[in-house]
Amino acid sequence: MFRLTVVILILLSIHTEQAIGGSFFIYNQVRHGSPMKVHCKSKNNDMGWHVRKYGGVYKVGFSDNIFGTTLFWCNIWQGPRLEHFQVIVAFESRQYHDDNAWIRWSVRGDGIYQSINGATPWKFKYSWDNNLSKIGGS
Secondary structure, three states: OHHHHHHHHHHHHHHHHOOOEEEEEEEEOOOOOOOEEEEEEOOOOEEEEEEEOOOOEEEEEEEOOOOOOOEEEEEEEEOOOOOEEEEEEEEEHHHOOOOOOEEEEEEEOOEEEEEEOOOOOOEEEEOOOOOOOOOOOO
16 A cells, blocks of 8 residues: 555656646736726635736736646726726636746726737737627637
């Protein structure tokens, strides 16, 4: 029994070392004086509620799970009275081909934009007020 436990622990540690990391950043670029409220979650993690002033950024860094299926979604509110709302898929392991992908989200008055690894230009992805269909495609 002891040998089996040791073998399992060794295999788990080797596989865990292969786990990849990721991160996403959500920038408040709405307009001066307009706060942004963010609440991000995954299946296993609730990142809590966060408020950022104009120019502020909310960052989440993590290690992908061993199955490569990490998924984070975020509820985002913006506006002087936080009257505009949208749910976004902030990070999905299966969508990105880079082992250490980092995704930038720009929260603006006309919608939410995405840039992958800082190399892609900002692309419009979501409109406001919980229109759950993506505008900018995948």
